[in-house]
Amino acid sequence: MNLSALRQTILIEPTFDAWREAVRPLLSAGTPPEAVDLADSANGGMEALFANVPAEPAAHVKAVHVPRSFMERAKVVACHRSAERWNLLYRVLFRLQSDRSLLKLEIDEDVAQFRHLENQVRRDLHKMHAFVRFRKIADKSGDHFVAWYEPAHHVLALAAPFFAERFAVMQWTILTPDASVRWDAVGKELVFGPGVPRERAPQNDDFEELWRTYYSSIFNPARTNMNAMRSEMPVRYWKNLPELQCLPKLLSEADWRVATMLARQPKLTAASFLPQERSLPVLQQAIHTCEGCDLYRCTTQPVFGRGPATARLMMVGEQPGDEEDRAGEPFIGPAGRLLNTLLGEAAIDRSAVYVTNAVKHFKFTERGKRRLHENPRASEIFACRPWLLAELEAVRPELVVCLGATASKSLFGPNFGLMRDRGKLLSSPYADRVIATLHPSAILRATDPERGSQIRSMLLSDLKLASSTIGSPR
Amino acid sequence: MVVGATSTSDRQILSTASHLYESYKLRRIYFSSFSPFPLGDARLPQSAPPLLREHRLYQADWLMRYYGFRAAELTTDEEPNLSLQKDPKLRWAEAHPEFFPVDVNAASREALLRVPGVGYRNVSRILRIRRYHRLTLDDLRKLNVRVKLAQRYLIAADHLPHIARHLVVELPKPVQAVQLDLFAGVSAFSGQL
Numbered sequence: 098m099n100l101s102a103l104r105q106t107i108l109i110e111p112t113f114d115a116w117r118e119a120v121r122p123l124l125s126a127g128t129p130p131e132a133v134d135l136a137d138s139a140n141g142g143m144e145a146l147f148a149n150v151p152a153e154p155a156a157h158v159k160a161v162h163v164p165r166s167f168m169e170r171a172k173v174v175a176c177h178r179s180a181e182r183w184n185l186l187y188r189v190l191f192r193l194q195s196d197r198s199l200l201k202l203e204i205d206e207d208v209a210q211f212r213h214l215e216n217q218v219r220r221d222l223h224k225m226h227a228f229v230r231f232r233k234i235a236d237k238s239g240d241h242f243v244a245w246y247e248p249a250h251h252v253l254a255l256a257a258p259f260f261a262e263r264f265a266v267m268q269w270t271i272l273t274p275d276a277s278v279r280w281d282a283v284g285k286e287l288v289f290g291p292g293v294p295r296e297r298a299p300q301n302d303d304f305e306e307l308w309r310t311y312y313s314s315i316f317n318p319a320r321t322n323m324n325a326m327r328s329e330m331p332v333r334y335w336k337n338l339p340e341l342q343c344l345p346k347l348l349s350e351a352d353w354r355v356a357t358m359l360a361r362q363p364k365l366t367a368a369s370f371l372p373q374e375r376s377l378p379v380l381q382q383a384i385h386t387c388e389g390c391d392l393y394r395c396t397t398q399p400v401f402g403r404g405p406a407t408a409r410l411m412m413v414g415e416q417p418g419d420e421e422d423r424a425g426e427p428f429i430g431p432a433g434r435l436l437n438t439l440l441g442e443a444a445i446d447r448s449a450v451y452v453t454n455a456v457k458h459f460k461f462t463e464r465g466k467r468r469l470h471e472n473p474r475a476s477e478i479f480a481c482r483p484w485l486l487a488e489l490e491a492v493r494p495e496l497v498v499c500l501g502a503t504a505s506k507s508l509f510g511p512n513f514g515l516m517r518d519r520g521k522l523l524s525s526p527y528a529d530r531v532i533a534t535l536h537p538s539a540i541l542r543a544t545d546p547e548r549g550s551q552i553r554s555m556l557l558s559d560l561k562l563a564s565s566t567i568g569s570p571r
Numbered sequence: 572m573v574v575g576a577t578s579t580s581d582r583q584i585l586s587t588a589s590h591l592y593e594s595y596k597l598r599r600i601y602f603s604s605f606s607p608f609p610l611g612d613a614r615l616p617q618s619a620p621p622l623l624r625e626h627r628l629y630q631a632d633w634l635m636r637y638y639g640f641r642a643a644e645l646t647t648d649e650e651p652n653l654s655l656q657k658d659p660k661l662r663w664a665e666a667h668p669e670f671f672p673v674d675v676n677a678a679s680r681e682a683l684l685r686v687p688g689v690g691y692r693n694v695s696r697i698l699r700i701r702r703y704h705r706l707t708l709d710d711l712r713k714l715n716v717r718v719k720l721a722q723r724y725l726i727a728a729d730h731l732p733h734i735a736r737h738l739v740v741e742l743p744k745p746v747q748a749v750q751l752d753l754f755a756g757v758s759a760f761s762g763q764l
Contacts, residue, residue: 203696204710319606319619358609359617 104131108138109183111251113175120187124161130191135183162194170200170215173222176251177214185210221249225256228334231269232302242269245298246337253278257287272298305339312340318351319358368483377406377491380484384457390480392458392473398425402453402488409567411451411494412436413485413504415536419468422459428452432538436500439537439553443560451492455499455507456481478507486527497528498563501536509533520559522566530566534559574628575620576605580651582642585631589642592635602628627653634660637691638684661687664724674726675706688721 109115116135123133171186179185189207193199202208231242242264248256253271257278260269270279272293279288335341367389372379381401387393400417403426412428420430428436440447455478461468473481485507489497499505502515508525509518515533523531535556543549572584584602591597604625607618631653634640638660645659646652654662664671664687673682675697683694693714697706704710705728712718723732 201699202704204700204704204706204713206713209713317606319608320604320622322622325622355607359607361609 104134106134106136108136111137113172116175116183116186120190121161123187124190124194130184130188133184133187135187137180137183162197163190164193164197164200167193167200170211173218173255174211174214176218176255178250179214182214185214218250218252218255222252222255224249224331224334225252226259228330228338229256229260229271230337230339232299233304234299234302239268242267243299244269244271245293245295246271246273247333248273249333251275254289257289261287309340309343313343313347316347318347318354321348321351323348366480366483371483371487375487375491377402377488380487380491384484387457387484389483390458390477392456392460392477395461396458397422399457400425400427400454400459401457401484402451403427404451404453404492405449406451406492408449408451408492409495410445410449410498410563411453411489411492411496412498412500413507414452414454414500415503415538416454416456416470416473417459418470418538419459419461422468427454431541432536435537435540439557439560442557443564445560445564451488451494453485453488455485455504457484473503475506475511478503482507489528494528495530495568496563496566497525497531498560499531499533501539504536505533520555520562522562532559532563532566572600572602574602574604574625576615580646581624581628581631581653582646582648582651584628585635585642585645588632589635600632602632621655623655624653627655627659631659639681640685658687660685661720671724672726672732673724675711676701676726676728686721686724688717688719688724690716 107119109119119135167190171190174182174186185207189199189211192207196202199205200208200211203212225246225248229244229246231244234241234243253273253276257271257280260271261280264280265285266282268280268282270277274294275292277290277293279290280286281288330338335344367387370383370387370389372383384399384401387399393399400421402411404411414428414432417427418430418432421427421433427433437447440450456473458481459468460471460473460477462471463469497508499508502513505513505515505518508527508531509523513533515535519534520532523533525531535552537556540549540552540556543552572588574584588600591600602625604620604622605616607615631640631642631645634645635642640660640663644663653659657665664685670682670685673686675683680694680698683689683697684691689697689711693711693716696714697711700706700710707729708718708722708725708727709729711721711725711727722730725732
């Protein structure tokens with residue numbers, strides 16, 4: 098006899114409680130799962146002759162065994178959209194009567210299916226916690242936050258307590274096509290209602306533009322991974338996430354943004370020309386091979402620092418000048434001579450000072466027979482910095498005096514403001530104690546004598562500060 | 572740990588990680604591949620390492636924390652970086668054919684954990700189920716084991732992998748028995764011809 102022909106169809110409300118009511122008599126009557134077909138009444142299941150007619154009274158009513166672990170998991174499975182879920186639940190429950198450890202038998206077809214549906218619902222629930230976006234509506238009664246969301250399964254009732262706890266003081270509503278829920282912040286209760294079409298949900302709010310701007314600015318174009326994005330944030334959720342409206346633009350710009358960023362990156366530094374051993378004589382030999390920037394092309398020679406390796410004070414200038422370039426020694430030109438005078442006035446022993454430059458090659462423009470000094474670019478300062486750092490490492494001075502903006506920028510970065518921070522005892526990432534001051538050549542270049550003497554007194558007072566700093570406890 | 576900003580190999584990274592896990596009882600280490608940023612230090616590389624490298628390190632990290640692998644097993648001195656083509660567990664299995672095949676219905680937890688395609692939770696499930704049921708490939712499929720990959724390394728109730736075929740003892744073909752003639756010129760009694 099064909100059993101499926103005699104299958105009794107029972108239409109139930111698509112809720113877990115309705116299913117429970119429907120299967121209770123079936124189970125106590127011992128009706129086998131093959132004999133019934135449980136279907137959603139909302140789906141307009143096939144018109145059945147025996148619809149909602151309870152099964153024929155059983156000869157003997159058996160005690161029903163329903164493990165709690167099953168009930169908890171079944172509540173989750175009941176939220177699945179699959180039409181077969183009611184039959185599956187009954188089948189598992191029926192078999193549990195004779196085999197109490199059925200749920201542990203994970204290779205069983207029904208149990209595997211049960212677990213599969215449960216996992217899908219749990220995943221959808223997890224996504225709902227993350228992807229609901231509220232929109233603010235202000236009216237006489239105050240602010241109200243309304244969200245439109247399309248869950249893959251009927252998870253609204255499972256998800257609502259999470260939002261109730263999280264947004265307990267706010268008046269909020271979540272609308273979905275199947276049902277809606279409102280949080281009554283005063284009465285502290287969730288009020289469920291019928292589903293709402295998308296058109297009745299609020300379309301936009303002022304805050305959204307701000308949120309999109311924020312999302313665009315934290316988007317890292319160098320780390321786009323569409324596969325990971327699609328698996329963590331399935332595409333079916335995208336249309337209700339306002340921030341993803343700017344995603345296509347962000348993605349199309351990503352390659353270009355990374356390429357421009359890399360193009361602006363300083364290309365070369367002296368780092369690869371530094372020798373393994375970092376003692377001063379070895380460094381001085383090695384600097385002749387340096388091609389860390391383009392300045393080496395037109396100069397006579399690089400100019401390395403001079404002074405005792407045990408110096409307690411290191412002075413960092415800008416770059417060698419015309420005379421230094423020819424002689425291969427720092428601070429011997431006009432500015433160097435002026436520095437010597439100033440050091441004498443500040444009572445600093447010149448012979449005990451290690452002097453060097455932030456940039457080791459002379460940068461100039463040729464004007465007739467004369468070579469005119471030109472300021473080094475930030476990229477050149479940056480490229481030459483490994484030499485300066487190696488000198489710092491080799492000498493380990495107690496105090497570093499940066500003469501001029503170039504030297505200061507080398508140790509403090511391109512945003513250093515010399516006139517703002519000169520004459521103070523500072524700390525740089527590369528040296529504990531640094532004083533930044535003006536370059537002696539600034540006195541020589543000053544257009545009016547008054548300005549010149551002003552600069553001179555500033556420089557002198559900074560040098561005196563340096564003099565008093567050396568030897569003072571840290 | 573930021574990965575790929577320096578030339579540090581995966582072997583060094585994993586050994587540091589396992590040192591941190593063992594000596595400092597860290598619960599979790601996160602790996603993030605270096606991503607270039609505007610006006611960075613020139614010593615930094617110009618491009619990001621493949622995102623897959625980060626993924627491979629996480630796989631190796633899981634193998635160390637849950638699967639009983641030691642850091643030194645996952646890479647070699649000759650090849651100090653994890654393969655980008657194959658996951659570290661598969662690489663280890665390919666390099667250690669002597670360890671396989673593993674019998675799903677008899678092997679220890681430690682051995683099962685080393686089979687590619689079988690995950691941590693599935694090992695527990697297998698151990699639980701096999702007490703009352705001999706597992707077949709079809710059963711493993713239901714547990715979402717990656718059977719296509721794993722079957723090369725597994726013995727199941729209905730399956731023997733190719734590499735295990737040599738373990739089957741080939742019995743010599745039975746010799747056709749011939750009834751000896753009682754009245755022949757030789758003694759049937761002694762059986763000698």
